[in-house]
Amino acid sequence: MSDEAQDEAPVVEVFGRMVATLREAAGYRQAELARATYGLSATRLNQIERGTGHPPTLANAIALDAALNSDDLLTRLWKHVTSRIFPAWSQPFMDFESTAVEIRKYLVQFVPGLLQTEDYARAVLRLGRALRDEAQLEERVRGRLGRQERLTGPDAPHLWVVLDEAVIRRPVGGPDSMRQQLARLLATEHHDRINVQILPFGEGEHPGMGGSLTLLTMPDKRKVAYTEGADVGRMIEDPTEVGQCAITYDLQQARALPVGMSMNMIREAMEGLDRARFPSSARALRLAKVQSQQFRGRRLRGGGEHRGAGRGMA
CATH class of the missing domain: 3.30.870 (Endonuclease; Chain A)
Structure with a gap:
């Protein structure tokens, strides 16, 4: 793995550690914070805090900022997370979307x-x-x-x-x-x-x-x-x-x-x-007939060579 690829993971992990720190400071358990964000499950929150699974979305960051009253800290940090994953020219669109x-x-x-x-x-x-x-x-x-x-x-x-x-x-x-x-x-x-x-x-x-x-x-x-x-x-x-x-x-x-x-x-x-993957029986039958005719034609045209090749492989 390249050095640049290794540098990507810590950014996601920093985001997750920041969420965990803010959550603990606010006195929330994971399940409680998940309920407070209206739509973020406890399992997904656990993944975010551990830096695993899908990277957090902007909607995740906004919801967590609102629930934790963290003055858009996570939203600002989120931009650094996604800048390591997606091309810079796509960032404004993803923010809007x-x-x-x-x-x-x-x-x-x-x-x-x-x-x-x-x-x-x-x-x-x-x-x-x-x-x-x-x-x-x-x-x-x-x-x-x-x-x-x-x-x-x-x-x-x-x-x-x-x-x-x-x-x-x-x-x-x-x-x-x-x-x-x-x-x-x-x-x-x-x-x-x-x-x-x-x-x-x-x-x-x-x-x-x-x-x-x-x-x-x-x-x-x-x-x-x-x-x-x-x-x-x-x-x-x-x-x-x-x-x-x-x-x-x-x-x-x-x-x-x-x-x-x-x-x-x-x-x-x-x-x-x-x-294309499973031809119909009629099509398969036609294909088999064509292949059979081609095989018989090759034998008729090259019978001597066919016998010689058989001996040579013995």
Whole structure:
């Protein structure tokens, strides 16, 4: 492991020790503090204090600061924790996303991090050009999965996702990884706060083909936007430009399939993976006949060589 990778762990551990120190000074037991933060379980708090599991999220830090009356100390320290794990250009976006009450996303290449499975996330994050080593990769995977805690917490945002059809057709991480990821998307079908739609290939060219777009609505009703390419992101706060981004998103959503039809397309994509892995009996029979004919043809064309090869192997 590189020296830089070894330097990452103490930052998370310092955060955890600070939480434990503040908790003890306030006279809380872990279970009591967990209840006071409304949504942070005692098990998760124990992980944070020990520096294990997913890195703490900004929402965790804010909740702990409020419960411990620690003057935003943990929130300020949290920025140093995440700066060791995620690229610097992504930090402003993650700060906004962690407290947004509504998240609207359009993605042209990948499933959004908030809905990624572990294997899918690992395959995507492995593509980063700035990735140093396997240790940092695993830190980023844990960090990405940790961000998903917001979707199950009491302050869960409304999440609207529009995916280009290419996202569900490309087997990121291989067929097994993709099958699990598609199942994860299907699990959102009856979720009260998550909606997933597919923009089909049949819609042709469209304004969002250049990259991914996220629109965030903050607790104070302010709206911000974020555009992202392969290794760079841009935070947009100017109201006029954010409004233009909102129009682009609305157009994409209007052209996308309704949720029910989108789920059917995802199921069809999953069935396609299964057919590729387990061909139907009719297809298997045709394949066997073709292979048999090819084998007989080779024997007829090269019978003498076949007999000679047999002798040579004795």
